[in-house]
Amino acid sequence: MGSAGEKSRFKMTKERHTGTFEKALREGKVDKDFVPLCKYISKTKNYFTASSCAGRIALVALDKGETKKESAFYRKWHRTVAEKEVIGAVKEFSGKVLWFKQESLILHLGTDTLENAKKILVACEKAGIKRAGIKVAKEGRFIVEIIGTQTINTPVKEDGKIQADENFLNYLVKKANEKFSKNLKVLKKLEKEARKNLK
Amino acid sequence: MGSAGEKSRFKMTKERHTGTFEKALREGKVDKDFVPLCKYISKTKNYFTASSCAGRIALVALDKGETKKESAFYRKWHRTVAEKEVIGAVKEFSGKVLWFKQESLILHLGTDTLENAKKILVACEKAGIKRAGIKVAKEGRFIVEIIGTQTINTPVKEDGKIQADENFLNYLVKKANEKFSKNLKVLKKLEKEARKNLK
Numbered sequence: 342m343g344s345a346g347e348k349s350r351f352k353m354t355k356e357r358h359t360g361t362f363e364k365a366l367r368e369g370k371v372d373k374d375f376v377p378l379c380k381y382i383s384k385t386k387n388y389f390t391a392s393s394c395a396g397r398i399a400l401v402a403l404d405k406g407e408t409k410k411e412s413a414f415y416r417k418w419h420r421t422v423a424e425k426e427v428i429g430a431v432k433e434f435s436g437k438v439l440w441f442k443q444e445s446l447i448l449h450l451g452t453d454t455l456e457n458a459k460k461i462l463v464a465c466e467k468a469g470i471k472r473a474g475i476k477v478a479k480e481g482r483f484i485v486e487i488i489g490t491q492t493i494n495t496p497v498k499e500d501g502k503i504q505a506d507e508n509f510l511n512y513l514v515k516k517a518n519e520k521f522s523k524n525l526k527v528l529k530k531l532e533k534e535a536r537k538n539l540k
Numbered sequence: 541m542g543s544a545g546e547k548s549r550f551k552m553t554k555e556r557h558t559g560t561f562e563k564a565l566r567e568g569k570v571d572k573d574f575v576p577l578c579k580y581i582s583k584t585k586n587y588f589t590a591s592s593c594a595g596r597i598a599l600v601a602l603d604k605g606e607t608k609k610e611s612a613f614y615r616k617w618h619r620t621v622a623e624k625e626v627i628g629a630v631k632e633f634s635g636k637v638l639w640f641k642q643e644s645l646i647l648h649l650g651t652d653t654l655e656n657a658k659k660i661l662v663a664c665e666k667a668g669i670k671r672a673g674i675k676v677a678k679e680g681r682f683i684v685e686i687i688g689t690q691t692i693n694t695p696v697k698e699d700g701k702i703q704a705d706e707n708f709l710n711y712l713v714k715k716a717n718e719k720f721s722k723n724l725k726v727l728k729k730l731e732k733e734a735r736k737n738l739k
Contacts, residue, residue, distance in 0.1 A: 495692055
């Protein structure tokens with residue numbers, strides 16, 4: 342499967358993505374929790390990382406329509422957070438709607454053939470990640486999207502009114518920090534399975 | 541692509557899934573909002589629905605570990621909800637942790653070839669659904685998972701203590717009902733695109 346032309350095209354694609362990854366790494370733009378997995382992937386023959394976020398706790402501002410297009414990170418933390426930094430930010434917010442989010446890992450892995458893409462799905466299943474699927478399937482270029490499920494997603498302030506009181510915000514922070522740690526464990530499992538299954 | 545054996549195997553798979561759908565339909569077990577789309581799919585030549593939920597508002601009970609395995613629907617509604625039914629249920633709950641969830645549509649569509657699976661991804665993209673991917677890719681059997689993104693997901697009660705006060709629960713219900721309606725609009729768009737792209 343795959344002509345010589347497709348193979349060299351894949352090699353170029355992988356080289357380009359690896360270059361982007363290494364530049365981001367030098368500039369400190371890769372989430373530190375993702376570095377070991379991404380480094381391993383960049384050294385495989387058949388795989389590359391197209392984009393990744395290891396997970397984060399965030400406050401997201403939305404306009405009236407609440408569409409993704411209008412959304413903007415008001416605050417984001419790639420780590421566990423303190424109650425006071427979240428409560429302070431919520432108090433300061435003066436936009437339309439503010440959502441509190443604990444977002445799980447998201448990763449796009451690329452490969453050359455359907456068979457190799459299926460190996461990514463197997464690695465995810467073994468790591469206990471249910472949300473993984475092939476998003477792009479072209480000759481010589483397959484992209485698998487991998488999303489963890491450790492999430493919290495709730496609006497907390499609207500039209501200047503804090504809907505979630507301080508007690509509840511404190512509780513949300515505690516739960517988000519717990520989920521953040523669980524998410525990192527899932528990431529470690531994924532790394533282990535990637536090392537076993539993706540070459 | 542696909543041998544005669546694979547084709548007749550696909551035909552049998554489609555017939556089996558169509559039979560399951562029609563039985564569920566007769567027994568009133570298919571979400572009414574999904575009926576037009578599922579009926580259309582069952583009449584196509586190349587596609588079948590493997591499982592579906594049009595979207596719901598739910599209270600989910602979790603045990604200490606908070607794993608999916610332990611989770612159970614404490615209440616679920618395939619419709620918009622009234623504040624008092626949610627608040628009443630939260631008050632009554634006596635388990636470990638209770639989560640309030642607005643869940644978006646989830647649909648598994650099956651088909652016979654990679655080319656036909658890609659047509660599902662195109663239909664989803666056109667309908668504005670970002671979470672869609674090929675989960676199963678076997679000779680003669682491809683399954684695409686489609687998940688909407690209109691969600692709310694937050695813990696509200698733990699160890700007998702209601703963390704979200706009545707004001708906040710009322711607010712959550714209002715937001716969940718809005719999301720529920722938005723989700724149905726996405727479902728209508730998906731149906732329109734399915735009729736155009738899936739035959």
